[in-house]
Amino acid sequence: MTKQINISILYDQLLIAEGFKAILSNVNGLHVSKLTENNAKYNQSINPLEIDLFIIELSDISKQNIEYVNCLRESFPNQKTLVVSGSLTRELLEYLISIVNGYMLRTCSSEKLILAIHEIIENDNFLCSQLIPILFDNNHKNGFNIDLTKREKEILSLLYTTNHNSEIAEILNISQTTVRTHLKNIRHKSGNKNEVQMMRYACNKNLLKENCIPLCPNCRFYYKKNGK
Template structure:
């Protein structure tokens, strides 16, 4: 018998959390072990080996929420995290992408919640499609130009179509040390540009080719292979 996924829900609003619990409890592959109010220190309520997935529900994402999620990630770096919120802005989604395993807006359906959990436990990350416009916001910038060498362009292309630096090294027949050097140079040339803006640049310059997931059927923007957007 397959062991069910043990889930804890850290909530802002009890009624919403109970709704998630009702949805997930209808599936044998899930077990809800805790409903935890957000004014309780979650680290005192859950033990790492007892929670396979922590769902964090917020009405809105604030700087304080971001700080807390970062603290949680540092304390439990291997803990899988799925965030659900009522809304989020461009400046907050980027810092979260690196440390969470999935993100849903409250307007997503229960089917998307189930799908997100399955994607996470199949080793991928999940973003609901409603986040696409937020991800692609220019953030008051109209793009930027980067003077990359031909090799740096190749590395940048593979950065968004492979999972590890070792894959890039193998495809280009170079060492991982050389890959890291190229990535360091690329980031230095980009200044303080975030990874989403770097991805936009790669797309606009037609650097992404095979195995890319389109963000929408009417644009040329793509997201990393390891993320699912449905």
């Protein structure tokens, strides 16, 4: 039996929060436990044992709201977070997805909201495909280079086009332990670069497989050139 996902919706706009609840209440396996206005004082009454995921609806991405999200993450480090708001700059988007598990636009469909919840619970991250062009804006080139071996480049390319280390190991005919060692070396060489920067680096350096367009609609979802 699939474990029920308990969700708490934190909102700026009650109407939108009620819409989310109405949608999710009709989905098997999802339970919205409560709606709470965005306020650090109100959040003190939340029992973390009753929550798997916070959906945080923000009217805009302001400095104050980012500080609020940071505060929430510090208060509930074991709960996953999905932020829903409007479009934003590349710099703000990069920062936000480094502190939350997912980000999507209010203009996304109800199906995308449900997909986001499951992706975050199962894989820890989700990014609305409409935001990918912001991250991969060709006017913003990576200002760094990493001295990777041929094998490390293969590992890095597969990291963003497969679901598990076991798949990488099978494709390259190596052990999962060896895969983990290569990933550790890549992270050591990349220093403090976050996953978004590394993903953009792999795309800009054309490290992805030849049958893939180097603009991923999500880290682990990619388009093939033949459209399939």
